[in-house]
Amino acid sequence: MSTYTDIEHEKALSETLYWENKQLTDKKAFFAYAQYQYALKDYIEAVAWYKKAADEQYIPAIYQLAYCMRYSLGISSDCKIEERLFQTVLAHDDGGYETAVKYRLGMSYTYGFGTQIDEVKGLAYFNQAKEEQPQAIYELGLYYKSGKGGVKADKKTAETYFREAYDRHCEQAIFELFAMFEGNFEDFAYVREIKEAYSFKLGQLMRVAELRPCKEYFTRLADLYQQGYPGDTNENLGKFARLAQKYLQKAAGALV
Amino acid sequence: MDGLSTIIETIVQEEVMQHKESFRYREAIIGYASAQDPLYAKLSDILKTKQLHPNEILPTAKTVVVYFIPYSLSIIQKIQGKNVIVQEWSDNYTITNALLERIGCRLRAKLQDRGIRAEHEPPTCNFDPIELTTKWSHKASAVIAGIGTFGLNHLIITPSGTAGRLGSIIIDADIPPTQRPETSYCLYYKTGKCKVCVEKCPTGALTETTFDRFRCNAYLDGKNIHDLQQGCAMCSSGPCAAKGFC
Numbered sequence: 393m394s395t396y397t398d399i400e401h402e403k404a405l406s407e408t409l410y411w412e413n414k415q416l417t418d419k420k421a422f423f424a425y426a427q428y429q430y431a432l433k434d435y436i437e438a439v440a441w442y443k444k445a446a447d448e449q450y451i452p453a454i455y456q457l458a459y460c461m462r463y464s465l466g467i468s469s470d471c472k473i474e475e476r477l478f479q480t481v482l483a484h485d486d487g488g489y490e491t492a493v494k495y496r497l498g499m500s501y502t503y504g505f506g507t508q509i510d511e512v513k514g515l516a517y518f519n520q521a522k523e524e525q526p527q528a529i530y531e532l533g534l535y536y537k538s539g540k541g542g543v544k545a546d547k548k549t550a551e552t553y554f555r556e557a558y559d560r561h562c563e564q565a566i567f568e569l570f571a572m573f574e575g576n577f578e579d580f581a582y583v584r585e586i587k588e589a590y591s592f593k594l595g596q597l598m599r600v601a602e603l604r605p606c607k608e609y610f611t612r613l614a615d616l617y618q619q620g621y622p623g624d625t626n627e628n629l630g631k632f633a634r635l636a637q638k639y640l641q642k643a644a645g646a647l648v
Numbered sequence: 649m650d651g652l653s654t655i656i657e658t659i660v661q662e663e664v665m666q667h668k669e670s671f672r673y674r675e676a677i678i679g680y681a682s683a684q685d686p687l688y689a690k691l692s693d694i695l696k697t698k699q700l701h702p703n704e705i706l707p708t709a710k711t712v713v714v715y716f717i718p719y720s721l722s723i724i725q726k727i728q729g730k731n732v733i734v735q736e737w738s739d740n741y742t743i744t745n746a747l748l749e750r751i752g753c754r755l756r757a758k759l760q761d762r763g764i765r766a767e768h769e770p771p772t773c774n775f776d777p778i779e780l781t782t783k784w785s786h787k788a789s790a791v792i793a794g795i796g797t798f799g800l801n802h803l804i805i806t807p808s809g810t811a812g813r814l815g816s817i818i819i820d821a822d823i824p825p826t827q828r829p830e831t832s833y834c835l836y837y838k839t840g841k842c843k844v845c846v847e848k849c850p851t852g853a854l855t856e857t858t859f860d861r862f863r864c865n866a867y868l869d870g871k872n873i874h875d876l877q878q879g880c881a882m883c884s885s886g887p888c889a890a891k892g893f894c
Contacts, residue, residue, distance in 0.1 A: 592867070
């Protein structure tokens with residue numbers, strides 16, 4: 393584990409240089425560019441490009457657009473539209489053996505995106521996708537954490553999945569590992585990793601809030617400050633609480 | 649070797665003041681430390697990480713030359729009072745890296761013409777990417793060479809402030825060491841008040857008692873991920889940005 397933030401930083405820089413010199417001419421390019429923005433947490437920009445690709449009936453983009461709507465990432469939630477979009481994905485997502493398709497199907501059956509929840513099916517799809525999709529490994533961790541889809545709750549197996557997912561650069565996995573941890577912060581096996589992951593996320597949210605000052609981004613920044621830094625001192629927790637208030641006020645004053 | 653210090657100072661000041669974008673800088677501060685200063689032998693213990701002795705870089709080392717290039721007031725004013733990075737500040741970082749490298753190379757060549765051996769470490773990227781430590785600390789040498797003192801911000805504060813960059817070169821000629829200041833240039837260490845740098849640090853990496861380099865570095869990795877912008881500047885843009893408190 394670790395060096396994750398440096399690797400992500402280098403990757404994003406090289407992608408930035410790539411996209412600066414790239415013409416966006418087709419739906420696959422629209423989608424790839426949107427994914428790059430999504431990874432940078434600029435969801436508003438990502439959604440704009442998912443929409444362009446979705447307009448051309450590109451299924452991965454339709455799924456991502458619906459997903460962003462469901463979780464209000466760069467776009468407001470609209471149950472009816474997102475349900476229709478998810479159903480379109482299910483009806484046409486026929487990429488055969490592609491693991492990305494398996495992952496999307498896993499998500500659909502696990503969370504009921506455009507269909508009835510069927511956790512057994514969801515689990516099966518994540519198992520088929522896990523070799524190539526770190527997010528699928530993360531989802532498997534969630535299955536074992538809570539015990540669903542026919543598997544027994546198993547903390548150790550869940551932790552193993554979360555560790556593997558984080559090693560393969562799935563950011564949420566380290567936060568999930570930390571959430572599962574019980575005990576003194578100093579005894580957590582990945583103190584440095586969780587601190588770095590939090591700081592990295594903070595830096596990303598700060599960047600987009602400066603780049604595109606708006607209610608959504610200020611609110612997200614305020615939430616992270618409010619959540620506080622894992623294992624932090626009272627001095628810092630107090631400071632972060634003040635910063636959370638500051639960004640909430642900015643969010644309240646933002647027009648959009 | 650008064651003549652030698654004059655040659656060194658002339659080269660450094662020429663490079664800074666005759667730089668094609670000299671509006672970015674103020675006059676450099678130059679200091680000298682004896683390579684045999686006892687502090688070098690204690691640095692590894694003080695910094696809690698292995699530090700090279702000047703003699704490990706240049707076996708015949710006699711003097712460490714350190715130069716601090718303060719940023720201009722106009723550049724500092726662009727960042728002061730702001731919570732966001734500005735492009736000019738970021739550009740200064742990149743441009744000054746090249747300037748420091750050029751100064752090091754020019755000094756080395758000039759001194760070698762006079763039969764003096766010289767070695768210099770690059771201004772940046774000479775650190776362990778896992779532990780985020782370096783074996784040659786320009787900052788520690790700056791303190792030993794009397795250029796400034798460590799501030800609460802964990803940076804060097806000089807009479808011309810903390811906003812600027814450091815370079816150093818090790819030579820095998822004697823130059824009388826610069827006298828070190830007797831008191832701190834940091835307002836907090838002097839009066840117990842200020843702490844602007846701590847308050848401005850957006851990550852909480854900097855506190856009154858500690859600096860968590862991993863928090864700081866990861867924040868910068870996330871923050872500067874897209875715009876090719878460098879730095880954060882919050883801890884070097886307080887009251888000590890342009891002047892030290894003598």
